Amino acid sequence: MEPPRPSRGVPRAEGRVTAAGLQVKRAGIGSTIKGRTFGPGNTTTLPPCVGEARAEECFLRHGPPTQHTGTHVMNGWKKEEPCLVNGHHCLPRPAEVETAQHVAGTPPERPLLQSAHIPVPIQRKPSEKADLDEVIAATVLTSLSTSPLLLGQGTGICTTEPCSKVSKEGALVSSSCSSSTNSGDWNWDFQGDPSIPSTPSPPLSIEVSKTCLSSAQSDDGIEDTDTVHFLFGDPIPRKRKNSVKVMFKCLWKNCGKVLSTSSGIQKHIRAVHLGRRAEPDHSDGEEDFYYTEIDVNMDSLTDGLSSLTPVSPTTSTPPVFPILEQSAWTLPAPTNSELPLVTPLSLSAPTSLCHVHTDHAYQAASPISVSTAKLFPGNAGFSFSWQPPPVLFKTPPGSLNLAQIRTVGVNEKRLQMPHQTVVKTYSPAVSAPKTGMRKPRGDAKKCRKVYGMENREMWCTACRWKKACQRFMD
DNA sequence: TCTGCCGGGTG
DNA sequence: CACCCGGCAGA
Ligand SMILES: [Zn+2]
Numbered sequence: 001m002e003p004p005r006p007s008r009g010v011p012r013a014e015g016r017v018t019a020a021g022l023q024v025k026r027a028g029i030g031s032t033i034k035g036r037t038f039g040p041g042n043t044t045t046l047p048p049c050v051g052e053a054r055a056e057e058c059f060l061r062h063g064p065p066t067q068h069t070g071t072h073v074m075n076g077w078k079k080e081e082p083c084l085v086n087g088h089h090c091l092p093r094p095a096e097v098e099t100a101q102h103v104a105g106t107p108p109e110r111p112l113l114q115s116a117h118i119p120v121p122i123q124r125k126p127s128e129k130a131d132l133d134e135v136i137a138a139t140v141l142t143s144l145s146t147s148p149l150l151l152g153q154g155t156g157i158c159t160t161e162p163c164s165k166v167s168k169e170g171a172l173v174s175s176s177c178s179s180s181t182n183s184g185d186w187n188w189d190f191q192g193d194p195s196i197p198s199t200p201s202p203p204l205s206i207e208v209s210k211t212c213l214s215s216a217q218s219d220d221g222i223e224d225t226d227t228v229h230f231l232f233g234d235p236i237p238r239k240r241k242n243s244v245k246v247m248f249k250c251l252w253k254n255c256g257k258v259l260s261t262s263s264g265i266q267k268h269i270r271a272v273h274l275g276r277r278a279e280p281d282h283s284d285g286e287e288d289f290y291y292t293e294i295d296v297n298m299d300s301l302t303d304g305l306s307s308l309t310p311v312s313p314t315t316s317t318p319p320v321f322p323i324l325e326q327s328a329w330t331l332p333a334p335t336n337s338e339l340p341l342v343t344p345l346s347l348s349a350p351t352s353l354c355h356v357h358t359d360h361a362y363q364a365a366s367p368i369s370v371s372t373a374k375l376f377p378g379n380a381g382f383s384f385s386w387q388p389p390p391v392l393f394k395t396p397p398g399s400l401n402l403a404q405i406r407t408v409g410v411n412e413k414r415l416q417m418p419h420q421t422v423v424k425t426y427s428p429a430v431s432a433p434k435t436g437m438r439k440p441r442g443d444a445k446k447c448r449k450v451y452g453m454e455n456r457e458m459w460c461t462a463c464r465w466k467k468a469c470q471r472f473m474d
Numbered sequence: 475t476c477t478g479c480c481g482g483g484t485g
Numbered sequence: 486c487a488c489c490c491g492g493c494a495g496a
Contacts, residue, residue, distance in 0.1 A: 448477065467479060467480080
């Protein structure tokens with residue numbers, strides 16, 4: 001007995017962040033935090049990251065805390081003043097807030113995302129006024145540098161590739177920070193020991209994402225939609241060039257959860273940090289403040305992985321990612337993000353851990369998936385140049401077939417992604433022994449159980465079709 | 475009873 | 486094909 005499903009074909013409002021969502025949802029956020037505030041231009045002193053700010057976050061966002069100015073509030077940048085840090089000038093995404101306003105002291109709508117964090121060379125001066133001027137100057141420069149026009153033309157900051165829609169499912173997973181509510185959203189945390197500020201010395205590169213601001217200039221004419229998503233604060237996982245995958249990182253204190261979908265991270269934040277049970281549809285969007293986009297370079301990642309002990313596809317013991325213990329790095333989901341990568345600590349993960357695999361057989365099942373597929377031409381959420389053999393694909397969950405991951409290399413610049421035709425294939429992964437014997441049911445938890453009926457859209461395609469699960473194989 | 479998914483149906 | 490689901494069988 002399944003609960004009435006949402007009408008098929010109508011993608012759930014993932015990006016329920018509407019225009020309203022861009023409004024300040026938390027009036028006075030930070031104004032009371034630690035009682036420390038720094039007015040605009042107050043860069044004379046460089047208070048270390050204090051208050052709720054996390055050192056690692058600050059570092060991630062702006063560099064060494066000691067070079068910070070302003071106040072970090074919770075996990076976001078206090079909006080009351082411009083963030084002029086370590087040569088970086090934080091600007092709200094153009095679409096969200098007017099640059100001039102921001103500089104003038106008008107708080108951005110939300111914590112500045114890394115993606116909007118554009119480095120701008122700035123000469124620090126002792127006087128406040130001078131700093132203010134700098135801020136203004138930087139702002140101008142930044143705004144220029146982030147203009148769609150420029151971005152679209154080889155600034156390398158943003159690609160013109162279709163910043164398509166939200167990738168529905170899939171995720172990388174991790175461990176800690178989790179809660180019983182992460183259903184389906186696998187992730188992993190960056191921090192190993194909360195007490196140790198994780199420094200950005202990841203084995204794999206994670207770069208501050210320059211969110212695809214260009215949109216308006218995309219040549220495939222998709223940006224309209226994309227722009228909408230973007231403007232409405234709905235981060236869109238998209239495939240960049242070959243190996244850059246956009247992930248979403250939870251910025252909550254001591255949580256470094258990284259998920260591959262905005263919805264996932266939102267859910268995580270709502271449930272774990274905000275303690276809200278309400279459906280995303282009823283969310284006030286506050287969670288948007290606590291996560292940011294990060295670009296993950298597949299190449300680096302895989303390079304790092306290559307050093308790991310290869311795991312036999314038949315291994316029954318789930319391999320563990322040593323690197324996971326370290327810091328920020330992410331592994332993109334192989335396909336339309338329908339792949340979990342887990343650490344042993346993952347709570348919501350099925351019994352099997354740490355595996356990378358996809359649901360190739362059933363791709364782009366839902367409308368959402370379709371759009372995802374669109375984003376990830378070639379049917380693979382990421383440019384993995386692999387054609388998983390039907391049989392070999394029978395990789396047991398928990399095994400990481402490194403051989404299937406191709407290394408490419410981080411790209412600061414997003415290149416346009418050629419549109420490819422989505423290849424949908426349904427190859428029931430080899431009908432094993434055709435002995436007519438119904439193969440014994442695996443006892444592994446499948447999508448249905450892992451995500452639950454209410455999250456059916458998170459199931460792998462096969463499960464949705466009531467076929468043999470392609471995600472959590474036995 | 476729940477779950478996984480085969481086998482078959484539909485468009 | 487992509488997608489859906491009745492219904493069986495194992496847990
Ligand atoms: Zn499944």
